[in-house]
Amino acid sequence: MDAKADQKTSAATATAAPAAKNGERQSERVIIRTVGLKKSYLMKDVVTEALRGVDVEILTGEFISVMGPSGSGKSTFFNMIGALDSPTTGRVFIDEVDVAQLTAEELAYLRCHKIGYIFQSYNLIKYMTALENVTTPMAFGGVMPDEARERGMDLLDVVGLKERWHHRPIEMSGGQQQRVAIARGLANRPSVLLCDEPTGNLDLRTGQEILDILKRLNTDQNVTIICATHDHRMMNICDRLMWIRDGQIERLARRDEVHIEVGSIGGQTE
Ligand SMILES: Nc1ncnc2c1ncn2[C@@H]1O[C@H](COP(=O)(O)OP(=O)(O)OP(=O)(O)O)[C@@H](O)[C@H]1O
Ligand SMILES: [Mg+2]
Numbered sequence: 001m002d003a004k005a006d007q008k009t010s011a012a013t014a015t016a017a018p019a020a021k022n023g024e025r026q027s028e029r030v031i032i033r034t035v036g037l038k039k040s041y042l043m044k045d046v047v048t049e050a051l052r053g054v055d056v057e058i059l060t061g062e063f064i065s066v067m068g069p070s071g072s073g074k075s076t077f078f079n080m081i082g083a084l085d086s087p088t089t090g091r092v093f094i095d096e097v098d099v100a101q102l103t104a105e106e107l108a109y110l111r112c113h114k115i116g117y118i119f120q121s122y123n124l125i126k127y128m129t130a131l132e133n134v135t136t137p138m139a140f141g142g143v144m145p146d147e148a149r150e151r152g153m154d155l156l157d158v159v160g161l162k163e164r165w166h167h168r169p170i171e172m173s174g175g176q177q178q179r180v181a182i183a184r185g186l187a188n189r190p191s192v193l194l195c196d197e198p199t200g201n202l203d204l205r206t207g208q209e210i211l212d213i214l215k216r217l218n219t220d221q222n223v224t225i226i227c228a229t230h231d232h233r234m235m236n237i238c239d240r241l242m243w244i245r246d247g248q249i250e251r252l253a254r255r256d257e258v259h260i261e262v263g264s265i266g267g268q269t270e
Pocket of ligand 1: 042043048049050068070071073
């Protein structure tokens with residue numbers, strides 16, 4: 001890493017003070033930590049440096065918005081901190097466990113139990129009902145069918161879809177499908193929910209419903225939420241904002257440090 005990038009990274013890490021919420025200090029346990037995270041992709045002899053040295057600490061119970069232009073590395077960052085892909089160099093610690101040291105079995109356990117994943121395109125299984133979609137990860141998590149059904153109904157209740165448990169994705173709106181996806185993401189009671197543009201395919205009102213659900217999960221259940229987004233309303237509900245540009249953290253700031261202007265955030269336009 002060159003000196004300039006180093007300076008930028010340490011400036012970003014330095015602003016990573018524990019966020020205060022509801023006037024109280026959050027638990028200061030680090031749930032996600034990256035050290036010198038780099039990821040390059042090689043395609044037809046062309047190397048793309050998607051991440052170029054990311055150092056960040058995220059605390060339990062935080063709600064972080066990750067913003068940045070298309071191609072800046074947001075999804076790549078999610079794949080790394082979600083242990084879905086490995087970095088070219090650098091390290092990812094989840095709950096202070098170095099992901100690179102885990103066996104395949106331990107990695108599968110971590111993905112199943114520690115982290116919930118929510119994507120822009122819902123990724124529900126077409127021929128399954130809402131309830132079956134939600135309970136499928138529970139089967140991998142070793143939950144018995146009766147308990148899975150009960151827990152699944154509770155989760156559908158949390159996202160306001162209990163009455164529609166028997167609906168298949170095709171019988172639901174985009175917003176409803178995303179709510180099922182959130183319930184599924186919570187199936188094995190993860191401590192972290194990774195959301196990659198969860199409102200990207202939704203209209204404003206429906207997007208707001210999804211934001212409200214995420215905020216409630218964060219506040220009521222202390223789920224750590226890390227959310228890549230182009231949705232500026234996310235600013236109203238997150239604790240910290242992280243801007244990624246060209247594979248590096250451009251800025252990391254608490255919400256109350258950020259000046260909001262129409263069309264720009266903190267003076268940085270996308
Ligand atoms: N599997 C891959 N193979 C090759 N290049 C990739 C791969 N995944 C991502 N990239 C490249 O890495 C860079 C970062 O991509 P990434 O998907 O992380 O961006 P992003 O910030 O999520 O963008 P968007 O807002 O459009 O979702 C881009 O230049 C992209 O083309
Ligand atoms: Mg992306």
